[in-house]
Amino acid sequence: MEEEKIIEQLKERNTAVFSQLIDEYQQKVFGTCISFVPNKEDAEDLVQEVFLEVYNSISKFKGNSKLSTWIYRITTNKCLEFIRKRNTQKRSGFLKPLFGEDFSIDKTNYFTEFNHPGFLLENKELNETLFKAINSLPESQASVFTLHKIDGKSYQEIAEITDKSVSSVESLMFRAKKNLQQVLYNYYKNDM
Numbered sequence: 001m002e003e004e005k006i007i008e009q010l011k012e013r014n015t016a017v018f019s020q021l022i023d024e025y026q027q028k029v030f031g032t033c034i035s036f037v038p039n040k041e042d043a044e045d046l047v048q049e050v051f052l053e054v055y056n057s058i059s060k061f062k063g064n065s066k067l068s069t070w071i072y073r074i075t076t077n078k079c080l081e082f083i084r085k086r087n088t089q090k091r092s093g094f095l096k097p098l099f100g101e102d103f104s105i106d107k108t109n110y111f112t113e114f115n116h117p118g119f120l121l122e123n124k125e126l127n128e129t130l131f132k133a134i135n136s137l138p139e140s141q142a143s144v145f146t147l148h149k150i151d152g153k154s155y156q157e158i159a160e161i162t163d164k165s166v167s168s169v170e171s172l173m174f175r176a177k178k179n180l181q182q183v184l185y186n187y188y189k190n191d192m
Contacts, residue, residue: 003067010058022051025068029075035150036079038131046082050075065160072161076147080139133183141176144169 009017029050033043053074061070134142143162147153148169155173159166 004063007058007061007063007067010055011061018055021054025071026051029071032072032075032147032151033079035146036076037082042082046075046078049078053078069157069160072153072157073163076143076161080143083135083142084139129184129187133180133187136183137176137179141172141179144172145176145180148173 006017006021010021026047030043030047033046033050034040037043037046050071054071057074061067065073134145137145140162144158147158147161148155153161155166155169158164158169162169164172
């Protein structure tokens with residue numbers, strides 16, 4: 001079925017078409033969610049929220065982008081909302097290391113279950129450190145870095161998902177890499 005017809009059927013609340021949409025995108029959306037939120041249960045919850053949002057908001061879809069791009073935009077936004085809420089609770093103890101020389105990691109926290117197929121790391125501590133460092137980036141840099149390096153999206157796809165130009169995406173990626181280098185350098189320098 002052509003995308004226009006699928007969108008039309010979705011707007012008419014055709015549950016069979018919506019079910020097909022879920023079947024087609026569920027694993028892709030889960031892959032993106034687990035890239036941002038490396039905890040299986042939270043990622044599964046976010047997948048449900050994404051499809052609920054798709055169902056509730058399809059009438060607002062204008063067709064300015066592909067349906068898949070719109071779904072990834074919703075996915076990215078849901079993940080960022082989740083991270084914002086989670087970080088608000090931990091903000092005081094988490095951002096302090098960015099501005100000081102003491103970058104300590106709370107090893108009892110959230111980033112302990114990471115099984116993303118495209119990015120398995122053998123060492124859980126390294127895993128925790130990397131994801132804390134990514135989460136310490138400004139939101140736009142963290143999004144671009146995660147979508148590109150962990151989820152495997154091209155700069156063009158990221159530009160469409162984030163509604164930015166390709167050159168903006170490249171610039172954000174460059175700054176994200178520089179900031180990550182600095183954060184990780186400070187962590188490992190202080191860890192020795």
